[in-house]
Amino acid sequence: MRKLVYYIASTVDGFIAGPDGSDPTGPGGFWPVPADYLEHLVAHYPETLPVMAREALGVTAEGTHFDTVLEGRKSYEIGLAAGVPDAYPHLRHLVFSTTLGESPAEAVEVVAGDPVARVAELKQEDGKDIWLIGGGALAASLYGEIDRLIIKLGPLTTGTGIPLFGRDAAFDPRVWKLAGHEVMESGAVFLTYDR
Template identity: 40%
Template sequence: MRELVYYVAVSLDGYIAGPNGQFDAFLVEGDHMDGINERFADTIPTDHAAALGIDQSTGIFDTVLMGANTYAAGLPEVTSPYRHLDQYVFTHRRRDPVDGVTFTDRDPVEVVRELKQTEGKDIWLCGGGDLATQLAEEIDRFVLKRQPVMFGSGIPLMAPGRYAPRRFHRVRGHDFDTGVSIVEYAAT
């Protein structure tokens, strides 16, 4: 069965973006990028990967889920950031159709349960924090790119207190010279 994987950069103090939704303090250069490009090449926006000559055909994901604010980060320039994946954007706002993007106001839990029952690769939960909280019980794995920065406030990895306690075990981890650590946890 397909897994829902919350793969995301997170600050030392537990935020996936700063107080104004900014994430530009996260390191995007350094030795950790080679590890990301090798194992998670499919999480790089399609146009960026093409410009860098990165092959995305062997990735572990074929679907990406985003909240409306995460999707909006690339607008208006980029309307279909991950054309190599099936893209789902959860929003209650009406949107004009975009090739390769499914906008939906359906319950994210129902959508994920349906996707998990279909054939395919794993499902990438890209963000944001509210969507992750709604899907907390459905997350099978966390892959956290722990960054050596603090935001002080902002969008948390998960909203507090809106899900039942669950145990995860560490599957793998790697520390890089940049100070970035990539740690993976699977549900027990």
């Protein structure tokens, strides 16, 4: 059975974006992207790079972890605002929204129904694991379905912002098992936890 993997960048104080929800790695963003961090992404998670980065870096690798990406409307609209209706054309791309309506990109599936039910269906299909890119609100709604966390912990704090599981997540303590870790010389740490 496929796993739902929340693969996300987080600050040391637990935020995945600034208070306005804008792209932390985009223009004017606060997220550092040192060379060793980027090299690690290209070598180990090439499928998680958006199409613009893949093209700029000459990345053609299919990737070994994911063949499907899930994101919430607010995260998806960051790409739309930049003129990119499908940042992951190399993956099956689902956007969860009750307000988006018709998909701006033919290959992007808009899901207006229950995220938990849709993820249960996806897990039963054959294929690689399912990447939950965010945002925090979607991660909160799928909290009980997440099988693995891969946290790209950046060596920075922001004081406030969008939390890892959104602002409205329920209090539901879970203990995770550390399955792996990789420390970059620049200070970023890739932490893998299994449920």
